[in-house]
Amino acid sequence: MSPALPAAPEAEWFQTPTLRGQHVVLEGLNESHAADLCAGADGETVRLLARGGPSAATPEAWAGYIGQLNALPERINFAVRLAGSGVTVGRISYSEIRWADRWAEIGTMLLPAAQGTTVNPEAKLLLMARAFEVLGAGRVHFKVDARNARSLRAMHKLGAVQEGTLRQYQVMPDGYARDSVVFSVLRGEWPAVRAGLEARIAGLG
Structure with a gap:
């Protein structure tokens, strides 16, 4: 029996809350981030998003899309900004x-320049x-579109367990009707996953 x-x-x-790292800052996503997201996005950025993307490639449409995301229940959205320039990159x-049940699902959208x-x-x-x-x-x-090879590779690099x-x-x-591949990390697995992420960041940085 689990404790x-x-x-x-x-x-x-x-x-x-605002979460600060060496390279990125996470802060609550709002309409002020729309212009950067619009400027850096391409068709592939939104093609496989589970809930679709903005209705047009304009800052106004991106602002509306952000509003729709923030209105969804049981969901919290953060903008990903570069620590140096402050530019929003996802x-x-x-x-x-x-x-x-003590769990959360994480989903990510990054602009091409940040990948x-x-x-x-x-x-x-x-x-x-x-x-x-x-x-x-x-x-x-994490739930990944089965067609999204890049995100599937990222999950394996993360060290998450592929459940099905x-x-x-x-x-x-x-x-x-998309197939979703499920990956997970449990609390007892987190120290090893954390160490792997820190090593990747050091290597890329």
Whole structure:
């Protein structure tokens, strides 16, 4: 039998504190981040997003999209900004939070210029550290579109455990029923995953 998992109060799980790393800063996502996201995005940035993307490639449409994300229940969104320049290069989210079961799902969208850099591992390090070390999560998981080879590779680099595939799990805005590959990290696995992320950041930095 698994031991009972203590956790921070439920309200704390839904806060958006600013989280600072060496290379990135995470802060609550809002409409002020729309212009940078619009300027740096391309068609591939939004093509495989589970909930679709903005209705047009304009700052106004991106602002509306951000508003829609922030209105979703059980979800907390952070902008990913470069620590040096302050430019917004993506967003990372607790895309679903289940306080009663002590878990959170993490989803990430990064602009092309940020991919393959320290941005992804450090953003994940900051959000996973908050989940496990501050909130008391027992589990963090990720659901990846089975067509997204880059994100699948990233999950294996992370050291997450591939649990299986949810077939035709979610209908995309274009009507496509996507398969979602589920990966997870448990609290007892976190120290090793954290060490791996720190090593990757050091190597890329």
